[in-house]
Amino acid sequence: MLSVGLTGGIGAGKSEVSRLLDRLGAVIVDADQIAREVVEPGTPGHAAVVAEFGEEVLLPDGRLDRPALGRIVFGDPARLAALNAIVHPLVGARSAELQETAPPDAVIVHDVPLLVENGLVPLYDAVVVVDAGEETRLDRLVRLRGMSEDEARSRMAAQAGREQRLAAADFVINNDGPLAELEAQVREVWRRLLDRRTG
Known part of the structure; x- marks a missing residue:
């Protein structure tokens, strides 16, 4: 491997x-795709993002409004760091799971x-x-x-x-x-x- x-x-x-x-x-492990999955409605990541940034980052169907969230965090290093602190550990854990299931070669x-x-x-x-x-x-x-x-x-x-x-x-x-x-x-x-x- x-x-x-x-x-x-x-x-x-x-x-x-x-x-x-x-x-x-x-074998592709796509961090962006995983980052979307770990903040889907009903996940702990979704709840943590809403707790941190408020319900104004939600679309009517409950999913994250990514452009709205982007406008908050890009250009504000402290807010970006807060988002990364939620998402990155979840992405890392899921990436490790995917690597463990890949063929040995x-x-x-x-x-x-x-x-x-x-x-x-x-x-x-x-x-x-x-x-x-x-x-x-x-x-x-x-x-x-x-x-x-x-x-x-x-x-x-x-x-x-x-x-x-x-x-x-x-x-x-x-x-x-x-x-x-x-x-x-x-x-x-x-x-x-x-x-x-x-x-």
């Missing part, structure tokens, strides 16, 4: 790399947006960083995700700097170019991960 951390700044294209690795045979890719920020690098056998320039990322967030430029810059500023992420990387995948280039890089990184697993 090989445990791999996959990360990248918002808008870098980490989700696309995760999809490509999934197709190549990786698996390459498990943990898709973790805040891997560097949360000091998680030592948990993995290898770290893959998806990198793209600031202007590329800003363009994707505004054009593809519908964020305002201010909101996009705020989200980017809430994460680790590019240099900090790159310093943590065993492998860097550059995603400033076209999809074909990305796919070739992902295939090469996958080959090297398999070598590490069997080495």
Whole structure:
């Protein structure tokens, strides 16, 4: 088994790399997906978030209003830390459960947006960083995700700097170019991960 951390700044294209690795045979443990699951209505995580932030972060059906919550926490480090203190331990516990059930020869890719920020690098056998320039990322967030430029810059500023992420990387995948280039890089990184697993 090989445990791999996959990360990248918002808008870098980490989700696309995760999809490509999934197709190549990786077992994907998606921290964002788990983070949504652990705060579904009826869970302890949901109750804790509502207790901390109030019912104004709820939609009429009782689910969390993620954009409303995002507006509260991004740009306010103390509120972001409060949210992370609720969600991150729950995500960590669920991720560990998923890893334990994977086949013994698996390459498990943990898709973790805040891997560097949360000091998680030592948990993995290898770290893959998806990198793209600031202007590329800003363009994707505004054009593809519908964020305002201010909101996009705020989200980017809430994460680790590019240099900090790159310093943590065993492998860097550059995603400033076209999809074909990305796919070739992902295939090469996958080959090297398999070598590490069997080495």
